[in-house]
Amino acid sequence: MKRAGQAIYVSGLNVSFGSFSVLKNLSWLVNFGEIRGVIGPNGAGKTTLLDALTGKTKFQSGDVFVRGSNQIKDLKESAIARLGMGRKFQKPSIFAGLNIFENLEIALRSGKSTLASFARLQPSERETINETAALIGLSSELEKDAGTLAHGQKQWLEIGMLIIAKPAVILLDEPVAGMNAEERIKTAGLISKLKGPDIAIVVVEHDMQFVEQVCDTVTVLHDGQILIEGSMEEVKKNSQVVDVYLGRDANDA
Amino acid sequence: MTLKVRDLNQFYGSSHCLKNINFDVEQNSCIGVLGLNGAGKTTLAKSLMGINEIKSGSISIDGSEISELAPNQRVDLGLGYVPQGREIFSDLSIDENLRIGESVEDNSNLVISRSDIFQVFPVLKQMLNRRGGDLSGGQQQQLSIARALMTNPKILILDEPTEGIQPSIVTDIRSLIFELKGKFTIILIEQYIEFAKAVCDDYIVLARGEICASGSRESLNSEIESQFLKV
Numbered sequence: 303m304k305r306a307g308q309a310i311y312v313s314g315l316n317v318s319f320g321s322f323s324v325l326k327n328l329s330w331l332v333n334f335g336e337i338r339g340v341i342g343p344n345g346a347g348k349t350t351l352l353d354a355l356t357g358k359t360k361f362q363s364g365d366v367f368v369r370g371s372n373q374i375k376d377l378k379e380s381a382i383a384r385l386g387m388g389r390k391f392q393k394p395s396i397f398a399g400l401n402i403f404e405n406l407e408i409a410l411r412s413g414k415s416t417l418a419s420f421a422r423l424q425p426s427e428r429e430t431i432n433e434t435a436a437l438i439g440l441s442s443e444l445e446k447d448a449g450t451l452a453h454g455q456k457q458w459l460e461i462g463m464l465i466i467a468k469p470a471v472i473l474l475d476e477p478v479a480g481m482n483a484e485e486r487i488k489t490a491g492l493i494s495k496l497k498g499p500d501i502a503i504v505v506v507e508h509d510m511q512f513v514e515q516v517c518d519t520v521t522v523l524h525d526g527q528i529l530i531e532g533s534m535e536e537v538k539k540n541s542q543v544v545d546v547y548l549g550r551d552a553n554d555a
Numbered sequence: 556m557t558l559k560v561r562d563l564n565q566f567y568g569s570s571h572c573l574k575n576i577n578f579d580v581e582q583n584s585c586i587g588v589l590g591l592n593g594a595g596k597t598t599l600a601k602s603l604m605g606i607n608e609i610k611s612g613s614i615s616i617d618g619s620e621i622s623e624l625a626p627n628q629r630v631d632l633g634l635g636y637v638p639q640g641r642e643i644f645s646d647l648s649i650d651e652n653l654r655i656g657e658s659v660e661d662n663s664n665l666v667i668s669r670s671d672i673f674q675v676f677p678v679l680k681q682m683l684n685r686r687g688g689d690l691s692g693g694q695q696q697q698l699s700i701a702r703a704l705m706t707n708p709k710i711l712i713l714d715e716p717t718e719g720i721q722p723s724i725v726t727d728i729r730s731l732i733f734e735l736k737g738k739f740t741i742i743l744i745e746q747y748i749e750f751a752k753a754v755c756d757d758y759i760v761l762a763r764g765e766i767c768a769s770g771s772r773e774s775l776n777s778e779i780e781s782q783f784l785k786v
Contacts, residue, residue, distance in 0.1 A: 343721050344693025392692050452593030479718050482591050482746045484785030549723025
């Protein structure tokens with residue numbers, strides 16, 4: 303069943319690498335308006351799921367629809383991105399030799415034709431870049447080379463490059479990895495600000511405090527399948543989740 | 556082994572990123588290197604390993620100067636390193652990655668054996684012949700820690716070892732470090748202050764390339780945490 307309010311609808315998805323089956327007959331739904339956490343043991347298939355949703359990895363069987371009824375099965379990565387799917391990878395992928403403004407400019411023009419990307423920057427585009435820089439807290443450092451930024455700032459810049467392209471679905475793979483406490487809090491604030499009725503956000507993270515703070519619902523993946531879905535509070539109490547993921551010591555971890 | 560760092564200075568171009576760093580790590584103790592992103596923690600680790608050539612100063616192990624040695628010579632002397640960002644060999648299997656660790660000169664009397672490691676990280680045993688590049692991020696991190704331990708280090712430098720690791724294995728790594736303390740000298744770079752506090756005996760806090768606070772774990776108070784670590 304697929305409806306317009308559905309951001310991501312996955313049905314019977316199978317992904318394997320050689321003889322190793324990573325996602326097993328997975329069915330999954332994410333609606334617009336929600337921030338969904340995806341947690342699960344290392345190797346459960348979390349990043350592979352994002353790879354399948356963005357066309358980075360081809361799936362053997364199953365269906366994936368984004369924004370209602372757009373089947374992405376045979377689409378290239380670029381075509382899926384044009385459908386409004388944006389992704390942040392585990393490691394920040396920014397243009398280190400360009401400054402913050404230039405990085406945002408490239409991202410803003412990424413959907414445009416080659417010719418249009420040579421046109422002079424319009425005042426409205428400049429304003430969009432400035433607004434995005436303000437949102438990610440990097441307004442005062444627009445001229446700074448991205449390669450010289452601290453790790454947390456690089457992550458924010460990449461999130462900025464994502465959102466400036468106005469995606470309808472945002473996939474974030476470990477957005478707070480390597481961040482200190484203050485940066486984690488700032489990132490939680492930033493992601494919460496992105497929430498809206500026309501956007502769906504998926505966050506893969508191992509920082510449970512962060513997931514609890516940011517996500518409405520949590521999907522627990524285990525061994526390529528969904529173990530349980532629910533609020534963080536419900537999920538934390540599930541004994542299988544404790545066994546395979548959180549550990550008995552979870553409350554003080 | 557005791558590690559001493561004296562008046563260490565490091566530059567990236569014109570940027571003075573480590574300024575007159577002085578600290579000691581006593582044999583078989585664990586020191587936490589704390590600080591915000593960009594403070595110089597990873598630069599310090601790379602300087603200790605010889606990946607970055609230092610501008611001035613001294614790094615010695617049990618009184619012998621090592622700052623002129625190549626990274627592989629430092630590994631042979633007993634420095635082990637788990638870099639931030641895993642850096643495993645993607646095209647090699649788990650087994651081959653571990654064997655590269657085991658290829659150091661003196662690997663008799665391994666303090667931690669392969670079977671010990673497999674108890675902490677069972678997935679490495681289950682997937683022994685899988686390509687490193689086909690592992691998930693967290694599994695690669697486990698492999699990176701295991702590979703460093705296979706070099707039979709006497710001083711182990713861990714740069715954010717829990718990054719990308721599921722909570723239950725973070726707990727296992729904490730137990731592992733606890734077990735290793737007393738057998739190895741450990742330098743732990745960590746963003747999760749609670750994790751660092753749980754395992755370290757002493758700490759140094761870096762800010763803008765300088766040591767701005769140091770002492771025993773008990774002396775790491777909320778004032779230092781809020782001023783330098785933004786906890």
